[in-house]
Amino acid sequence: MSTERTSPTDRTETDGGTLEFIRSKLEIFEGDRLGQIGLGILCSFILIGIFARPYTIDFLNLTIPGLAPHDPAERAVGGRLESPSGAHPLGTTHMGRDVLSQLIAGTRVTLIVGSLAAFMAVFIGTNVGLISAYFGGWVDDVLMRITDIVYGVPFLPFAIVLVAILGSSIVNIIVAIVLILWRSTARVIRAQVLSHKQRPYVESAQAIGASHTRIMYRHILPNVLPLTFLYAAFAVAWAVIAEASLSFLGFGDPNMLSWGEMIYNVYTANAIREAWWWVFPPGICIMLFVMSVFFIGRTLEKEVNPELQHQ
Amino acid sequence: MTLLDINGLKTYYRADNGWVRATDDVSLSIDRGETVGLVGESGSGKTTLAKSIIRLLSDNAEIVDGSINFDGTEVTELSDKELRKQIRWSEISMIPQNAMNGFDPVYTVGQQIVQVIRHHEDGTSKKEARERARSLFDELGIEPDRVDDYPHQFSGGMAQRAMIALALALSPSLVLADEPTTALDVVIQDRILDTIKEMQEELNSAMIMITHDMSVVSETCDRIAVVYGGRIVEIADTETIITNPRHPYTLGLRNAFPDINDDDQELISIPGTPPELVDPGEGCRFAPRCPFAEQECWEETPEAESYGDGHAVECHRADEIDHLQEEAGKKETWTEQDLGRPEDSQSDQPEEVMLDD
Numbered sequence: 001m002s003t004e005r006t007s008p009t010d011r012t013e014t015d016g017g018t019l020e021f022i023r024s025k026l027e028i029f030e031g032d033r034l035g036q037i038g039l040g041i042l043c044s045f046i047l048i049g050i051f052a053r054p055y056t057i058d059f060l061n062l063t064i065p066g067l068a069p070h071d072p073a074e075r076a077v078g079g080r081l082e083s084p085s086g087a088h089p090l091g092t093t094h095m096g097r098d099v100l101s102q103l104i105a106g107t108r109v110t111l112i113v114g115s116l117a118a119f120m121a122v123f124i125g126t127n128v129g130l131i132s133a134y135f136g137g138w139v140d141d142v143l144m145r146i147t148d149i150v151y152g153v154p155f156l157p158f159a160i161v162l163v164a165i166l167g168s169s170i171v172n173i174i175v176a177i178v179l180i181l182w183r184s185t186a187r188v189i190r191a192q193v194l195s196h197k198q199r200p201y202v203e204s205a206q207a208i209g210a211s212h213t214r215i216m217y218r219h220i221l222p223n224v225l226p227l228t229f230l231y232a233a234f235a236v237a238w239a240v241i242a243e244a245s246l247s248f249l250g251f252g253d254p255n256m257l258s259w260g261e262m263i264y265n266v267y268t269a270n271a272i273r274e275a276w277w278w279v280f281p282p283g284i285c286i287m288l289f290v291m292s293v294f295f296i297g298r299t300l301e302k303e304v305n306p307e308l309q310h311q
Numbered sequence: 312m313t314l315l316d317i318n319g320l321k322t323y324y325r326a327d328n329g330w331v332r333a334t335d336d337v338s339l340s341i342d343r344g345e346t347v348g349l350v351g352e353s354g355s356g357k358t359t360l361a362k363s364i365i366r367l368l369s370d371n372a373e374i375v376d377g378s379i380n381f382d383g384t385e386v387t388e389l390s391d392k393e394l395r396k397q398i399r400w401s402e403i404s405m406i407p408q409n410a411m412n413g414f415d416p417v418y419t420v421g422q423q424i425v426q427v428i429r430h431h432e433d434g435t436s437k438k439e440a441r442e443r444a445r446s447l448f449d450e451l452g453i454e455p456d457r458v459d460d461y462p463h464q465f466s467g468g469m470a471q472r473a474m475i476a477l478a479l480a481l482s483p484s485l486v487l488a489d490e491p492t493t494a495l496d497v498v499i500q501d502r503i504l505d506t507i508k509e510m511q512e513e514l515n516s517a518m519i520m521i522t523h524d525m526s527v528v529s530e531t532c533d534r535i536a537v538v539y540g541g542r543i544v545e546i547a548d549t550e551t552i553i554t555n556p557r558h559p560y561t562l563g564l565r566n567a568f569p570d571i572n573d574d575d576q577e578l579i580s581i582p583g584t585p586p587e588l589v590d591p592g593e594g595c596r597f598a599p600r601c602p603f604a605e606q607e608c609w610e611e612t613p614e615a616e617s618y619g620d621g622h623a624v625e626c627h628r629a630d631e632i633d634h635l636q637e638e639a640g641k642k643e644t645w646t647e648q649d650l651g652r653p654e655d656s657q658s659d660q661p662e663e664v665m666l667d668d
Contacts, residue, residue: 136370200412207367207407208427208477209399211392218426222417 038295049107068101091277109258118235125185133193233297320377333359335541348528351538410474414462421458447476468499540596547622562639
C-alpha cells in the first residue's frame with residue numbers, strides 16, 4: 001500500500017534549522033539544468049542590484065564600494081558616443097555617461113519593480129481567489145465580476161493614463177502593474193481552492209471546530225501555495241517587461257534609471273543605428289532576467305504538476 | 312442516562328426538482344457509553360443523520376424540523392461560534408470514512424493533533440500537547456515517533472489509527488464513526504474495531520457507528536438502527552436485530568450476509584434500488600421492493616410501533632412476524648415478486664361511482 005518507513009534513521013531531523021529548510025526547498029532544482037541556470041542568473045542579478053552603488057556606513061566610517069565604476073548620471077566621464085574601450089567596457093552615451101554603470105544601476109529598478117509588483121499582485125490575487133472560492137455565493141459573484149472587469153482593461157493604455165494623472169514615479173508604475181496583474185492569479189487560485197474546498201481534510205477541519213479564517217489560511221492556503229509561487233515567478237517576469245515597456249514609451253520614473261528607460265534614451269537620442277553598445281546591453285539584460293525567472297518558474301511548475309516530472 | 316436525544320429530525324437537501332428528504336422524521340436517543348450502529352444501503356441517509364448532529368452539512372442542506380438535544384444543549388439553536396467552541400470535537404468528534412484524506416497533507420499528523428488540542432484547551436503548551444499525541448499513538452499501537460510523519464507516509468490502517476487518535480484526543484463524549492473500516496482489509500478491520508472498542512470503553516464515550524456491513528455492527532454495537540430511505544425502519548438491541556428482526560428490509564439485509572455456521576446458505580439480495588428521496592409522498596418507502604407489501608403499505612406511511620425492550624418497527628405487517636420470517640428465508644419470495652405498485656382497478660375509479668353501483 002502506501003509508504004512504510006524502512007528504518008527510523010532516514011527521517012530528516014525536524015529541528016535542523018533554517019539552513020536545512022532552505023536546502024530541502026532547493027531540492028527541486030536538483031538535476032534540472034535549466035532551473036539551475038535560471039537560479040544562477042537571478043542570483044547574480046540580485047547581487048549586482050544590491051551592490052550596484054557604494055554604501056556608506058556612517059558610524060563605522062566605512063564605505064563599501066559599488067560595482068558601478070562611475071556615477072550613472074555623471075556627464076562627460078568619457079567622450080560622446082564612444083564605442084567600447086578599456087576605460088568604458090560598454091562605451092558611453094550621447095552625453096558621455098558610462099553605459100556599464102547605467103546598466104548596473106538599472107538592475108536595482110528592475111529588481112524593485114519585479115519583486116514588489118509581483119509580491120503585491122500575487123498577494124491580492126491569492127486572497128481574492130481564496131475568499132471568492134471559499135465563501136462562494138454572492139461573495140464569489142462580486143469578486144469574480146470585478147476580476148472580469150479587470151480582465152477587460154488593456155494594460156498599456158490603462159498604465160499610461162494612470163501615470164499621466166498621478167505622475168510618473170516608480171510607486172505609480174508599480175501600482176499600475178499590480179492593479180492589472182492580480183487578475184490571473186485570482187482566477188487560478190480560485191479554481192484550485194474550489195477543488196480543495198471539497199476535500200475531506202477541510203471537512204475534518206470543520207468537524208474539529210476550526211473557524212473559516214483558520215480553514216482558509218491554515219489549511220487550504222498552504223495546499224495552494226506551490227501554485228502561488230509559480231504565479232509569483234511569472235508575475236515577476238511580466239512586471240519587469242511591463243516596466244520596461246512603460247519606460248520605453250517615456251513614462252518611466254525620471255529619477256530612477258531602468259533598463260527600459262535606457263532604451264528610451266537611445267531612441268530619443270536618435271542613436272539606435274550607431275550606438276549598438278548602448279542599446280543591446282539593456283535589451284539583453286531584460287531578456288536574461290525574464291528568461292531566468294521563467295526557467296525557475298518551469299522548475300516550480302514541476303512541483304505543482306507532477307506529470308511534468310516524468311517527461 | 313441519555314446523552315443525545317434526536318427528535319423528529321428532518322434534514323433535507325435542496326435539489327432542482329424539490330427537496331431531497333435524506334433524513335425524514337428520525338428519532339433516536341443514545342445513552343452515555345453506548346454504541347449504536349446505523350446500518351443501511353448507500354444513499355439511505357445514514358451519513359446525513361450523523362452529520363446533522365454536529366451540523367456539518369453542505370450548503371444546500373438544511374435541518375428543516377426536529378430537535379437534537381446533546382447533553383442538555385439544543386444543537387440546532389447554537390450559533391456557529393458556540394458550535395465550534397462547545398460541541399465540535401471537544402464533545403462530539405468524528406472518524407471520517409477515508410482517514411488518508413481526512414488529514415491535511417501539508418502538516419505532520421502530530422502537528423494536527425497538537426493543533427486540535429491547543430485549539431480547544433487554552434493554556435496547553437505545545438510540549439504537553441505533543442506528549443499527549445505521542446501517548447495516544449502509543450495506546451493505539453503506532454510507534455510514538457511517527458507523530459512527525461506526514462499523512463502520506465502512513466499506510467491505510469495506520470492513517471485510520473491516527474485518525475482515531477485525533478478523534479479521541481479531547482476525550483469526547485460522543486464519537487461519530489462514518490464507515491471507519493470500509494477502506495481497509497478484513498484483518499486490519501478487525502484490529503481497528505477492537506482498538507476503537509477498547510479506547511471507547513476506556514473513555515466511556517458513546518459512539519454512532521455508520522456502516523453498511525452487518526458483521527461490523529453486530530460485533531461492535533449495543534443497539535442497531537436500520538436506516539432505509541431516510542427513516543429508521545427498525546431499531547433494537549443487536550441480539551434482536553440479528554435473531555428476531557421484524558421489518559422485511561432487515562430480513563432482507565440479513566439474507567444478504569453470509570452465516571459462518573450455515574454451509575449451504577445461499578445469499579439472497581433484495582431486488583430493486585433504493586428509493587428516490589425527492590418528495591416521496593405517502594406510503595412505506597420500502598413498499599416497491601417489499602415482497603409482503605399490501606395495499607395499505609402503498610397508501611399510508613407506517614408509524615413506529617414498539618415491540619418491547621426498545622424494539623421499534625415501522626411496518627404495517629410487523630405483527631405477522633412468524634409468517635414473514637419464514638417466507639423471507641426463501642429465495643423465491645424475493646426473486647418472484649412483482650416490483651412496482653400492484654394494479655388495482657378500484658383506486659383508478661372515483662369511489663362515488665362504486666357506491667352508485
